[in-house]
Amino acid sequence: MIKIKHSEIVHLADLAQIKINKKEIQKLSLQLSKIVDYVSELNDVDTKNAVPTNQTTGLTNVTNDDLTSISLKQEDAVGQSKNIYQGFFKVPITIKNKII
């Protein structure tokens, strides 16, 4: 059976920006291993001549005319956030080092 290690779970949680505790690490390791083991049955299917499907409409490059229209007012657009500074969203720092 496929085994997803605890260290992998921690790494995935980091990538997905999800906080998990020790108990959850253990549980997720078991549950994800079981699910991934099940879906590995797909290895039995011959897909040599298959092109991957990412959508079923067959539509490509759908465009609209570039027209102006009424959009949300700024106060409405930011109205659901608790962290606003002078009409803008406040976001966490992503680059910590000062660039001179």
Added chain:
Amino acid sequence: MTTQSTIEKNQKLLLEKKASMRELVDAYLKTIQKYDGVLNSFITVNNEISLKKADLVDKLLSKNDKVSILSKLPLLGTVVSYKDLFLTKGIRTTAASKVLESFVPQYSATVVDKLENAGCINIGKTNCDAWAHGSSGENSDYGVTKNPWGVEYVPGGSSSGSAVSVSANMCTVSLGTDTCGSIRLPANYTYTYGLKPTYGAVSRYGVIAMASSLDCIGHFSKTAADIKKVFEITKGRDLKDATLDEKSYNKKLTNMVIGVPDEFFQNGLSDEVSLNIKKAISLFEKNGVKFNKINLPHTKYGISVYYIIQPAEVSSNLSRYDGIRYGKGRDAFSEEAKRRIMLGTYVLSSGYYDAYYLKAMKVRSVIIREIDQAFKSCDAIIAPVSTTPPFKLGEKISDPLKMYLTDIYAATANLAGIPSLAIPFGFTNDGMPLGFQIMGPRYSENLLFHLAENFEAYSNYTIKNPDIYNL
């Protein structure tokens, strides 16, 4: 007054001036007040807003004759509820998650606007599995929804509250989403009709996304006619959704042949469900519809394909919830959302992408090819919706894989992008609802409605209401 179950009945009452729109809405609100404490199908009830809208309809009724009011408001008298994934301007929208506990949208989904313009009145937002992740309604952060046909049973999910609100006459129709059976399963478990339209037939603008290559907007009702009436309004192009197309189904609706896929009636299907569908088939046959055995050997891989593609898309769609622009932070995600985000991150991560995600997209193509091929020898396909009749609350909740396998018969339609209609038919010995689904080629909704309306005649269908008055 007791609430009515069809659009036609409500329109008749209004046009014959036997009731006002306010009285109708008030009756639905009273039904909710009385019975939803037990069923828990609503997260938000629009007490005042719905009555205000009713007064506007009453004004229009007094100023217009029958013909002009119905041309302005084809869905006059329709009281609708929305799965709490549909954005409704000024009305809280939670996705049944604590992340969006106090989120009030600044605009409405296209479908919500379309239905409102057609005369529908929004009575409230229904409970569901949080982010539409689930098959039983038990994953909601706002408590489980109960099946009105037996409160110790699940109503099916994820559009659990939508199905229950229609089943228990708390609204006339309800809108839901179907990514892998999330409309058809709860319809099947509550004795209601549930439509999953063709992928790309109905606008998804303003509906919280789960898995974008699979999500479809559909609805519940108590008659095939009402499913059709609502679809006439919801379908069609929307400049805000680039995945939409409009195509028509031109084959004649005579001498029809329905395919019976061998693989859907093998091990794992309960005898009660299987025997009941055989009864349905013989009713069709008595009325001249032919049935053909067909083989869909790769559809058994559908649920595995789904549990790779869907979590991958979930992990991407849920990455936008960071608590910066709206809602709470990512700490507020509950167990099932975390599990799917983690699973999706795993199948997309470097080293595993080809083995899982790419492989799943290829097997998806194999399944699609098989389905398209099948429609060369039949007009539609009949199948069970679920392996078993409604199961008990708590029965599968601790085993995610077991819960996921509930939707093994639902996956085909979503993966192939074809429409499917869940039709209520029969009951178990314990009085729990049964039924089946009919799938058709892309954009063949009219064929499905035709078959469903004919089947109502063949089976002497009558609307059945759960005995909620004894709750």
